Amino acid sequence: MATMSATAALGNLINLHHRHLKSATFPSAHSFPCTNTSAAAGKVIPRISCSSAATAASAVQAQPASDASPDRVFNFAAGPATLPVNVLRKAQDELVDWRGSGMSVMEMSHRGKEFLSIIQKAEADLRALLNVPEDYAVLFLQGGATTQFAAVPLNVCSPEDAVDYIVTGSWGDKAFKEVAKYCKPNLIWTGKPNKFTTIPNFDAIEQSLHAKCLHICANETIHGVEFKNYPTPRNPSAFLVADMSSNFCSKPVDVTKFGIIYAGAQKNVGPSGVTIVIIRKDLIGNAQEKTPVMLDYKIHSDNNSLYNTPPCYGIYMCGLVFEDLLAQGGLVEVEKKNRKKAEILYDAIDSSNGFYKCPVEKSVRSLMNVPFTLCEPELEGEFIKKAAAEKMVQLKGHRSVGGMRASIYNAMPLAGVEKLVAFMKDFMAKHG
Numbered sequence: 081m082a083t084m085s086a087t088a089a090l091g092n093l094i095n096l097h098h099r100h101l102k103s104a105t106f107p108s109a110h111s112f113p114c115t116n117t118s119a120a121a122g123k124v125i126p127r128i129s130c131s132s133a134a135t136a137a138s139a140v141q142a143q144p145a146s147d148a149s150p151d152r153v154f155n156f157a158a159g160p161a162t163l164p165v166n167v168l169r170k171a172q173d174e175l176v177d178w179r180g181s182g183m184s185v186m187e188m189s190h191r192g193k194e195f196l197s198i199i200q201k202a203e204a205d206l207r208a209l210l211n212v213p214e215d216y217a218v219l220f221l222q223g224g225a226t227t228q229f230a231a232v233p234l235n236v237c238s239p240e241d242a243v244d245y246i247v248t249g250s251w252g253d254k255a256f257k258e259v260a261k262y263c264k265p266n267l268i269w270t271g272k273p274n275k276f277t278t279i280p281n282f283d284a285i286e287q288s289l290h291a292k293c294l295h296i297c298a299n300e301t302i303h304g305v306e307f308k309n310y311p312t313p314r315n316p317s318a319f320l321v322a323d324m325s326s327n328f329c330s331k332p333v334d335v336t337k338f339g340i341i342y343a344g345a346q347k348n349v350g351p352s353g354v355t356i357v358i359i360r361k362d363l364i365g366n367a368q369e370k371t372p373v374m375l376d377y378k379i380h381s382d383n384n385s386l387y388n389t390p391p392c393y394g395i396y397m398c399g400l401v402f403e404d405l406l407a408q409g410g411l412v413e414v415e416k417k418n419r420k421k422a423e424i425l426y427d428a429i430d431s432s433n434g435f436y437k438c439p440v441e442k443s444v445r446s447l448m449n450v451p452f453t454l455c456e457p458e459l460e461g462e463f464i465k466k467a468a469a470e471k472m473v474q475l476k477g478h479r480s481v482g483g484m485r486a487s488i489y490n491a492m493p494l495a496g497v498e499k500l501v502a503f504m505k506d507f508m509a510k511h512g
């Protein structure tokens with residue numbers, strides 16, 4: 081008699097459970113508890129109503145233009161980073177009793193109908209935001225983007241496969257170093273000689289003919305360089321892989337240009353602990369045999385990100401952020417706001433006659449992470465201290481590059497950047 085492994089049996093059970101729930105109904109994360117009587121089962125089953133931008137708008141209250149919360153600072157940290165105040169307030173309102181369920185999201189079974197409605201809505205809203213096609217899976221995982229440095233090659237490459245890496249900063253460099261354990265990477269371009277201040281001209285790069293994929297870091301959080309368009313892999317059967325940790329959901333992205341997108345949530349879309357992977361479905365199911373079960377995309381995809389206990393509260397928070405982004409009008413509107421914030425900050429730097437300097441080439445400057453230096457490095461300590469005294473915190477540059485860095489993710493209000501710019505001008509007037 082054929083025997084089934086415990087894992088396969090568990091997987092089947094979960095799939096069965098999912099199919100049942102899907103064909104029955106899920107509660108809406110908005111409307112829970114919504115009662116629909118299932119005649120067949122004679123039970124009260126909450127009704128499914130997964131995401132829509134319209135309903136999303138009603139759930140998280142739009143952020144008022146000036147959300148004067150006297151105790152809040154303007155937090156320019158690179159991640160974990162500032163979250164929208166309206167989202168935090170919504171979470172606060174629901175902390176002890178989530179929508180009449182009598183429990184906190186932190187206390188819920190991840191297989192209960194309440195949490196299923198939360199994760200499904202989060203996925204549906206993310207799909208709506210990024211226009212993710214049906215032939216792509218969306219996974220909510222753990223382990224940070226760092227884990228994906230290994231998970232990507234383990235899932236899509238054999239140990240003999242070649243892969244191409246364009247390295248435009250520290251994170252791409254880390255990904256490149258990790259991948260060498262699992263296949264045969266080629267460093268086809270590195271910005272290291274120029275201190276990671278630019279993005280190469282794609283035509284000038286020689287890609288490997290047989291590379292399985294081409295990896296980039298779409299936004300380098302430490303160095304502040306951001307791809308404004310994307311290279312096409314030379315091998316027609318290869319695909320593009322992007323670490324989008326620090327510009328995820330900051331602007332519209334054509335997902336179809338990528339085989340895999342991955343991102344840690346803790347910069348633009350939630351707290352740390354959640355890693356999002358968007359992957360073309362035909363790339364799933366080819367993991368190397370030694371791949372740990374927790375890194376196998378097929379396991380997570382077959383189980384709708386519920387193979388083991390997921391980071392439930394983090395996923396819930398991401399869901400609230402997705403609702404908020406939809407309520408703002410989606411990523412087109414979000415990008416407009418991000419452009420405006422970045423523009424006034426870079427303008428302040430560029431018009432300071434060298435008092436402040438941003439080393440990054442203008443055409444590839446990040447909308448999210450703005451590194452800058454002071455003409456007199458000994459003033460940097462005072463700058464950071466005085467800014468903190470005025471409730472602008474976490475402006476110190478990464479320890480590997482020094483200087484200053486202002487991370488101005490989606491949730492940083494324009495008022496925060498305006499205040500920083502006014503402070504910079506004032507500081508310059510006193511010391512320039």
Ligand SMILES: Cc1ncc(COP(=O)(O)O)c(C=O)c1O
Binds near residue numbers: 225226227324
């Ligand atoms: C672009 C980028 N990739 C990867 C990482 C690593 O992410 P994690 O700490 O979630 O593993 C970071 C963290 O800051 C990052 O900014």
